[in-house]
Amino acid sequence: MFIQTETTPNPATLKFLPGRTVLAEGVLDMPDADAALVSPLAQRLFDVKGVEGVFLGDDFITVTKGAGEWAQLKPAILGAIMEHFMSGAPVVSENAVLDSTDGDEFFDPKDASIVDTIKDLLDTRVRPAVAGDGGDITFRGFRNGVVYLNMKGACSGCPSSTATLKHGVENLLKHFVPEVLEVQAA
Template sequence: MFIETETTPNPSSLKFLPGKTVMGSGTREFSTPEAAEASPLAQAIFDLGDVTNVFFGGDFITVTAAPGVSWTDLKPQVVAILLDHFVSEAPLFMPGSAGGISVPAEDESMLVEERDEDSDIIAQINELLETRVRPAVAGDGGDIQYRGYRDGIVHLQMQGACSGCPSSTATLKHGIEGLLKHYVPEVVEVRAA
């Protein structure tokens, strides 16, 4: 088995491609060692000690290194953990834990209360996010989660390599906001949740 790596726009993150499906559907982000306890793979990566985020996408894993950590030293350790996991066909999640979920329970407070009369606008926003934005963001080792729409403002959360990326604000403001404003005139602003 061979695991490819790709750089991401976030210099602290690397995208690892095992050549196999990681998540059958959805994505999952682990931003603390405690959250990683739900996945033996994420926990093993966090146990290296130099990791601040692990993100599972459809066919990739993005790992974010702690500030000041060299990928020269960390990359071979992460590759070894990934090889062990995929060769042994170990489960991705602990039995009984939630697998791929789009809005983890601990993040529900980040959702924006929506109005029924905005349902058509929300449907248009979600369609654009699914078809145009998410594939591009996944290519950079991350994901974007819709968190709500109210009074012309779309709330989105960046995940994976995108969550700490220096260019994430530009992506939200110049890329995604421009796209949404163009196709959905009711959108006046995009904010990070």
């Protein structure tokens, strides 16, 4: 098994590509070891000293470190990923609920068509780019011209996430949806 690694814009997060499907659908964000109880793979990764966050996508795993250097952590993380896939254990437990949204969305029902356009743009133009950086972005709400989004994985806590939201996503949404005045992190 050959696992590729890629850097992300977040220096505390690396993206691991095991060359196979990680999650067939949805994503799973585990910002701490307690959240990892739904994933045997994430539990193995949290057993590596210095791992502080795990995010699972369709064909990638992002790992966020706390203390330590990547030179020391990376071999242990690669070993944990390889060991997990070679064991045949499931990536997630049967009862795991994968993230498709962040709970209840908020918007005025009269703005439903605007929200549909925003979600379509996020799904087709923004999410693939964010996934390329090892993260995810989800719609939370729309009120008074402001779109509220949640960044996950490598994008959560990334120094450039504010720039991504303000300059990338906000400009895109304003261009296609004149009702959008601003984008904010939820």
